[in-house]
Amino acid sequence: MKRITTLLMLAAIMAPVAWSQTSETINDPVCLPALTGHPCKDKNKVPTLNLGAGNPIHLISGNKYQEETDLPFLPSGLELVRYYNSLSKGNPLLGEGWSHSYDTRLHFAGSKLQIVHADGSRTMFQPRKGDTAHAVQTSQGKLQLKDNLWHWELGGGLGKVFNQHGRLIQVNWPGLEPILITREEKPGPTRHAIMKVQAGQQHKLVFNYEIFKNTARLSRIDTHVGTFHYQHEQPEKHTGLRLIGMQRPDKMGKTYAYEAPYQHGNPFLLTGISMHDHTGKKTVRTNSWAYNEKGLAIRSNTGHQDDTQNRIKIEYISRPKIENAPGLTRVKNTDGKHTNFHTSIKGGKYVLEAIEGAGCHGCATPGTKAKYDSKGKMSSLDGTQIHYDENDNISQLDISRSPWPGLQLHYDAKDRPITWSSKITGAEHTRYNDNNQPVEQNFANADQALFEYDKDGHLIKVMESSKNKARPVTTKIVSEPKNNFFAIEYSDENNI
Numbered sequence: 001m002k003r004i005t006t007l008l009m010l011a012a013i014m015a016p017v018a019w020s021q022t023s024e025t026i027n028d029p030v031c032l033p034a035l036t037g038h039p040c041k042d043k044n045k046v047p048t049l050n051l052g053a054g055n056p057i058h059l060i061s062g063n064k065y066q067e068e069t070d071l072p073f074l075p076s077g078l079e080l081v082r083y084y085n086s087l088s089k090g091n092p093l094l095g096e097g098w099s100h101s102y103d104t105r106l107h108f109a110g111s112k113l114q115i116v117h118a119d120g121s122r123t124m125f126q127p128r129k130g131d132t133a134h135a136v137q138t139s140q141g142k143l144q145l146k147d148n149l150w151h152w153e154l155g156g157g158l159g160k161v162f163n164q165h166g167r168l169i170q171v172n173w174p175g176l177e178p179i180l181i182t183r184e185e186k187p188g189p190t191r192h193a194i195m196k197v198q199a200g201q202q203h204k205l206v207f208n209y210e211i212f213k214n215t216a217r218l219s220r221i222d223t224h225v226g227t228f229h230y231q232h233e234q235p236e237k238h239t240g241l242r243l244i245g246m247q248r249p250d251k252m253g254k255t256y257a258y259e260a261p262y263q264h265g266n267p268f269l270l271t272g273i274s275m276h277d278h279t280g281k282k283t284v285r286t287n288s289w290a291y292n293e294k295g296l297a298i299r300s301n302t303g304h305q306d307d308t309q310n311r312i313k314i315e316y317i318s319r320p321k322i323e324n325a326p327g328l329t330r331v332k333n334t335d336g337k338h339t340n341f342h343t344s345i346k347g348g349k350y351v352l353e354a355i356e357g358a359g360c361h362g363c364a365t366p367g368t369k370a371k372y373d374s375k376g377k378m379s380s381l382d383g384t385q386i387h388y389d390e391n392d393n394i395s396q397l398d399i400s401r402s403p404w405p406g407l408q409l410h411y412d413a414k415d416r417p418i419t420w421s422s423k424i425t426g427a428e429h430t431r432y433n434d435n436n437q438p439v440e441q442n443f444a445n446a447d448q449a450l451f452e453y454d455k456d457g458h459l460i461k462v463m464e465s466s467k468n469k470a471r472p473v474t475t476k477i478v479s480e481p482k483n484n485f486f487a488i489e490y491s492d493e494n495n496i
Contacts, residue, residue: 347376
């Protein structure tokens with residue numbers, strides 16, 4: 001059982017809480033809090049609160065984040081997803097602010113290494129020691145220099161490889177052939193650009209570029225299902241391009257709007273998205289955004305700019321700039337009611353400490369309160385105490401708001417729940433095999449359950465013993481996969 005399962009169970013026990021995860025990205029060598037990346041997701045294994053509002057806008061940085069899936073994740077490990085971050089330059093070949101699945105890059109800042117992910121989030125590493133650099137968050141593995149290539153090893157066969165320029169050249173998924181990335185080596189406007197992404201013999205992406213108004217752009221990507229086309233335009237008096245459209249192989253697609261009245265002078269700020277059918281004649285406006293003079297997103301709603309569905313307005317009253325400094329963001333919902341978000345910086349990360357007010361679309365739940373330690377890890381949520389081991393993995397939850405007084409959940413180093421206890425029930429212990437399957441459960445009343453599995457990991461027998469019964473009760477599961485059939489054999493010799 002993964003830790004996220006436990007957190008969901010915890011959320012069910014307590015009052016409703018908007019669980020999500022924050023992200024990080026690097027904008028310069030100074031270790032500043034993340035400005036870009038998904039405000040509701042995190043690549044680390046620590047719990048955090050949703051820092052997003054609307055569709056989504058970062059409550060502290062004011063970054064508008066958008067995620068567009070052109071080709072969903074395939075069995076070969078290949079995918080094609082585009083990301084937009086209003087506070088990022090992105091990949092200029094795709095358009096200002098935009099990047100795609102294979103734009104993840106390794107950055108060098110002296111002895112410190114940092115990975116900026118395609119979605120704008122980041123992974124920070126401790127100072128390099130020789131050819132190795134360990135991630136600040138232990139769960140994020142380590143970087144190792146081998147044959148002039150940097151290998152990011154996450155364990156279990158998962159990882160990525162970067163060349164000497166910090167460009168991504170290989171992606172490793174457990175049990176799959178490596179995804180190999182070929183880049184342009186010749187000098188010119190497309191140098192270092194991706195030419196092909198190959199996932200074994202099954203799937204590949206072929207990138208095609210062209211020169212548009214003296215600027216190189218990604219014009220299309222050829223895939224096994226057909227070609228994805230991308231349209232661009234160049235704002236007047238600017239050299240950069242903005243992505244204005246995507247067309248799928250079936251001719252359906254999306255149009256991206258950059259409407260000057262809502263950009264406050266920055267022509268690269270995304271203000272809306274529309275979907276169209278294969279004829280291009282039927283169009284639906286799905287979302288709209290607006291920005292202030294600082295380039296911060298201040299409004300989000302469903303539909304056109306003047307629509308009111310899911311409409312929110314954001315006021316950045318006080319943005320924290322140093323460690324432990326308090327911040328305040330106020331959001332007005334469709335009904336004109338306000339929600340206050342009390343924020344701060346902990347351990348170099350933006351965090352949400354308290355939510356008060358009426359609530360808003362896409363926001364964390366009002367009434368939620370959280371505390372954090374010096375590393376920025378959540379230590380308390382609405383009275384629930386969160387404990388970590390030396391590797392920053394959750395080791396214990398003390399849940400005060402529960403029907404069971406003194407409820408505690410304990411975990412081992414592999415994130416598996418090993419003890420469940422309360423003052424009323426006593427303690428229940430669980431032991432696992434190497435496949436993370438429970439093989440033994442011991443209950444507070446001395447009852448015991450043993451589990452057996454076949455070579456394929458299917459449960460085949462359960463033996464239950466009790467101090468009140470002389471012999472164990474056995475349940476066997478007999479299956480016939482070919483015939484789509486299984487039977488349960490129950491044996492209780494205590495009743496003979």
